[in-house]
Amino acid sequence: MPFLSDRFHDQQQGGTPALNGLNRTGTFDAAAIAERIGRRVLGQDDIVEEIRQALVVVQAGFHDRERPLSTLLLVGPTGVGKTEIVRRLAAELRSGPDDFCRVDMGQLAQEHYAAALSGAPPGYSGSREGSSVFDRPAIEGSPFIPGIVLFDEVEKAHPVVLRALLGLLDRGMLALSNGEQRISFRNAFVFLTSNLGSADIARRRGSRRQRVLDAIPGTGGLRRSQDHATIDAALRDFFDPEFLNRIDRVLRFNEISRHVAHDVVQLHLNEARELLRRRGVEMECRPGALEALVDVGFDPVHGARSLQRALRRHVLAPTAELLVAARADATEQLRVRLEPEAAGRSGVRVRSV
Structure with missing residues (x-):
């Protein structure tokens, strides 16, 4: 199956009708999509701009054809819009805000759950069907519609599960354990969310010294820089370098003011x-x-x-x-x-x- 970016500039007769942010040729207006997302995900202008840039790269066909369309790690405290921004993108590019594949990594906290990603091995129930936690149509998309997959709270998964993702993030393909089927992520936007660093930030914010600094006008930029440094340190401590090296962009969400x-x-x-x-x-x-x-x-x-x-x-x-x-x-x-x-x-x- 050809990938979405290959179809951006191909005129097809009898193509599918316009769908949300996609026009009738299968391309989309990245700026218009970002503007609409920004109306719903408030206080995260820098994040919305990063999403726009990722869309533009794919729209122009400049991304690596042998990897996912884009791999983005969304980091920040709870309730700031990490999942909502994925839902808004699904509403623009697919049939609605819930039309994407969501994998709750908190449910894969044990080593043996790594098999849930690639399915049952040969000889076990379900191996022939190629069943796994993935919603294949929502990932592989269709001729004019990209797939979207969200690995939610990725830090809660077992390290073995995270290592099972490396090939998927690097080559955009996941071979199922039955040896007969593969799932392609090369036509999909891959999102991962994490709360790493948020607890450290909350503890620092609760200190008396920080409360005094926060009361000083004009210190918001310094506070955000400290928060980002805390998040970056937490990511380096938790993830192996080869895992972070497969992430296209790390998007650091600000807390709600x-x-x-x-x-x-x-x-x-x-x-x-x-x-x-x-x-x-x-x-x-x-x-x-x-x-x-x-x-x-x-x-x-x-x-x-x-x-x-x-x-x-x-x-x-x-x-x-x-x-x-x-x-x-x-x-x-x-x-x-x-x-x-x-x-x-x-x-x-x-x-x-």
Whole structure:
């Protein structure tokens, strides 16, 4: 099967219709895709730019045809958008945000799980079928659609499992244990995520000295440099050099700042209001409600996930209570108001109006 980059400049008669970020010739607009991803993955402009550059290299056909389209290691604390950026790319290049192969490396923590990558050896159940943890269609793609695979939390896998990935990352091919089949990764974007270094960063941030430095204006750049150095040291300590040498780019995600948290809450609140509108609920947001929701949910350690939990607990759950009660009373339409708590109390409340 020819690879995606070979098809970028080939005009085919009767080609497939446009799919998300792909146009009818199978090429894509890397800048437009990056711009749309940036609307959803907030506070990570440098990462989005790196994704754009990786797409441009593939679009131009300048990548190595005997390796995956691109191999990217995404590193940073939880809740900063590592998995979300893969989902957004899948939404652009494939049929939707969940249309990619995700391998949870935390489930491959034992040495014998290395067989899950290459399948059962000859003589064992499933060897002829070539079964493995991989979703082959999502990896190999199709004539105009690249594959995407995510090795999530790669540091949790056993070292033997990681070594089993070396050939895949280097040559873009995985030979199954039955000796009869291979899976090609040469038409796929390969992502790996890791939280290495995040615990060390969190401990340093919690120190009294660091809190004093963080309070000094203009020290954000120095703090990010320290974080990146901590992450790089953790990667060198954990991974063998030959493993890191097979990574095209290491993308270091920044933690969610309070300013970015405000934008994240606004994004998810807009989505929640649209969801409620489809359920027949109109929501009005009073001044101060958004900031109060940030106050309740902002946690630099847990990032956007903490904000999403606050939204579910303080907005969606009480609104659901009001909606169920309104339906019991045969009320045709429900209008609610999101407002900050009364003076002297923190948080937000939802009221029926």
